[in-house]
Amino acid sequence: MNNHLAEEKLNRLLPALSPLAERIGAGTVPEEHVLKEILRSTGVEAEEWAVEELVFWSKILQSARTAATYGAKAAIAEELQSHGIPEASAILAVEAAIPPPLTVEPRSVNFGSLRPGEGAHATLKVSGPLLRATARNSQLKVSLADRGSGNSLVKVQLLAGSAGESLQDHVLLEGERGQVKVPVIAQWEKEPPMLQQCPQCLKESLFWNRYDKKFECLNLECKVEGPSLDKLANPRGRPRLH
């Protein structure tokens, strides 16, 4: 049976093939209103014959999503050609309808050196249809933010770690065509000595309070405190004595 549209109709409809394939590749199953929108965007009136033909093309192209081999892709392209679509357009439509492999930016996350008790977060920009984002390390929390059809943002939260601790793991991003591992690295500074010289009063009175994770100067005339040596300050309401 000849499935061909008349040449004139086919030529009018062909510009719709590329956006249709791209939408399917991005994970959309085009409903009728989407097909009409595609038609309008390519300057074709959403007449019944045009929508019907796009539905045919859409069904064929959806089977490309799972086509893994050259032979499978070629068979789908041939099916499109049986509808009168030229070979090159058919081949490229099948390629476009296959979900692209995931790409991620940045390719790795290095939180660097953190202070004990400190946490951090980073955002990954993922291109391609993302199904899942997970991390097996309990110190990493992964959440999907702003999940679009082609691009997603993945928030990676690193929970606070103890002094001297380090983390070397990965976030696993899973798409329809395979997975990507994003290495995550972090380390926490070692615990400071229990007592050291206070940079403010220069006495051996700076105490590291490991429970509150802060420095406290035990010199009553100084009394500065803070989470790190460069952030020492007098607590409010306690005027510094001279």
Next chain:
Amino acid sequence: MPDWLEIGMPDHTGGEGRIFFSKDGQYAIKIYHKQKAGVTKRQLLEKIRVLGTHLTENEAKFLCWPLALVDNVDGNECVGCVTRRIPTPPYTTLVNIMLTPKQAAEQFRAGKSWADYLQTARGIARSIAVLSGKGCAHADLHFSNFLVDSASSDVVLIDLDGLVVPGFLPPQVAGMCGFMAPEVIMGESVPNERTDRHGLAVLVLYTLLFRNVLQPLHCYDPNSQRNDDEIGWGREALFSEHQHDQRNRPRMLGVPLFRGGALSYRMLTPALQKLTERAFVEGLHNPAIRPSAQEWINNLSWALDELWQCSHCRQYFPYPHWVDPVQRRACPFCGQRRLATPLPSVLLLYEPRSRGNYGFTQRYLVLGNGWTLFPDVLDSQRPPMTRKGEKAAGHVEWDDKRKTNYFVNEEDAPWRARLSPDASDITVSKGASVPLQPGTTIYFGESRRLLVVRE
């Protein structure tokens, strides 16, 4: 394809990039200039590469397709593509054999034949036919993008990195002036399959007549060369042999080539003349009716069956059987009027239709003493010129006593012939012959073509 290639210094640098050859001599590598090498270019090249994986072995012979993309050169990221390297020699760019009429005359005197150019033109059409058959356009057809083996007349089309596929691969270049369709020059269209048809027609005629048949000979803007070109090749584009407008008519048109003349398209076979008129008269500003590459292939192939050799200059040319009387028939190269004795027989080829009817194919056969007929000519299902190594169906012998050509059957199956419309059929068995006198009809068997002798 190996994972990496060793390259030397660039062979040459063009507008788009630098061309290198791999040190093993197998590959040509194009590295795009930074300003031409964006992410988009890489994506487009990748699509073109994918299309190339679907070529058949035979198709790949005529097309120098990108086989792989370049990732980096010496660790520096870049955009580029790799193709097989076409050896030069034996190949040379078409521009090197696209000669002026004077140079062509010298080539012919040195032993080159016009039939070689006919084969080259067919090769050009064949490479474009593969592209258009797939729904692609080359978009930049000109005589530097074809490599020709002058010994075998094989043609390879290069620079396929700018292919156009509607909706998927947009045009990246407009083309070269002289080969661009008028609507592209006028900004009314972008390169597509129909503008390729125009470029192909220009190239075919250039190859056959040694001149651009649209070359403007009238100045439209003396103050601006660019504007003059745009008008002359665009809005005012005109076939040099237009029947009613002689603005672009070459001065020495129709004068024999060896006397410094310019060849006319009227020297071509009737079918090629019609195709030329469709391309450059009716179709010049009407892309829809321009001849397809396949039409050019067919008619250029069939023209090989209408060639005749001049007894004076020994050059091959389409025997002008459409010119009457016979005494007016002349060699377009040397002007010789006494073409040869004995003169060839001219036969009309008919196609079998339904219920025993036959229709004229618009094809002629010009057969002289010693010439052979191959079975592909008689078989309507076979593409033209598919006869390599095949046994002939028959051959022609001149009977000097009767002053008539005779057609000798070399096939096992007998033919049937009728010497005049009211005569009865005779059987022509293997080894027997039939006189090729006007009005004779030769029937070769069921579903095969039929020959009628015209002169």
